Amino acid sequence: MSRIAYVNGAYLPIAYATVHIEDRGNQFSDGAYEGITVYDGKIIDLVPHLARLRRSLSELRISAPMGDAALTQVIKEVVRRNRTNSAMIYMQVSRGAAKRDHAFPENIKPSLIITCRRLDFAAINARVKSGVKASSQPDTRWSRCDIKSISLLPNILAKQAAREKGSFEAILVDSDGLVTEGSSTNVWIVTPEGTLVTRSTDDNILPGITRSAIIRLARDMQMPIEERAFTVKEAKGATEMFLTSSSCCAQPIIAFDDAPIGNGKPGPTVKRLVEQYRIFMDAQ
Numbered sequence: 001m002s003r004i005a006y007v008n009g010a011y012l013p014i015a016y017a018t019v020h021i022e023d024r025g026n027q028f029s030d031g032a033y034e035g036i037t038v039y040d041g042k043i044i045d046l047v048p049h050l051a052r053l054r055r056s057l058s059e060l061r062i063s064a065p066m067g068d069a070a071l072t073q074v075i076k077e078v079v080r081r082n083r084t085n086s087a088m089i090y091m092q093v094s095r096g097a098a099k100r101d102h103a104f105p106e107n108i109k110p111s112l113i114i115t116c117r118r119l120d121f122a123a124i125n126a127r128v129k130s131g132v133k134a135s136s137q138p139d140t141r142w143s144r145c146d147i148k149s150i151s152l153l154p155n156i157l158a159k160q161a162a163r164e165k166g167s168f169e170a171i172l173v174d175s176d177g178l179v180t181e182g183s184s185t186n187v188w189i190v191t192p193e194g195t196l197v198t199r200s201t202d203d204n205i206l207p208g209i210t211r212s213a214i215i216r217l218a219r220d221m222q223m224p225i226e227e228r229a230f231t232v233k234e235a236k237g238a239t240e241m242f243l244t245s246s247s248c249c250a251q252p253i254i255a256f257d258d259a260p261i262g263n264g265k266p267g268p269t270v271k272r273l274v275e276q277y278r279i280f281m282d283a284q
């Protein structure tokens, strides 16, 4: 069965799902997006994902293509038509199509596309069990990383550089030597004193939806947490390090720039958080 995508009002087989050649998403990366997990038929954390999309669009002065209730219906219909209960939904809103001009065209209608691709939870679980390697890369992004913009070139280049070093993720490092986030994840450490640390969201990182869920779960479990920046050196001396994102849940890092983290195996804190996150997903 061919995959079905939603494009500006129509549900189409993916091969026929196209946008206008002068769509500003295509020509200027002028848009915002969300990636949302479907787990066991449940759409995880849909409400905060819709809220973050609305905020990104408002910061970019792009009008929302429809209200949240209608958008929810469309997302559910895309999932239903793709007959899957484990998937990643990709939803993108661009400013729309118009004659190419940097300034906003007048009376432009936003363009909405939604795709749904099967997510391999067995592979995700295997990675969570084994842990992955990560490499540091300079953070060369713009100064509005709080917006989930579709303009991702620095993230792509950093991820590719990390992959070429045999790493799963690029850990982005700012000009002060402080870790910001991953190329498509938020980054966490556990200090030798047992405190969970992740960079604060008022510090120009993407406010990850999984990050928020993990903070809530950790607080419920009475784990000490600090939201603050940390250096590469502090990360290398951490007992645990892990990533969070909608697609990877909480992913242990066992080596950073080839230095083992802790004993070089996924640690107990991330294991407990993954267990609690699964319970949270099951309860949606």
Ligand SMILES: Cc1ncc(COP(=O)(O)O)c(C=O)c1O
Pocket (backbone or CB within 6 Å): 035, 181, 182, 183, 184, 185, 186, 206, 207, 208, 209, 210, 211, 244, 245, 246, 247
């Ligand atoms: C740069 C960046 N940071 C963090 C995340 C994690 O966000 P979330 O947990 O909402 O998936 C993403 C996800 O795409 C990302 O692109």
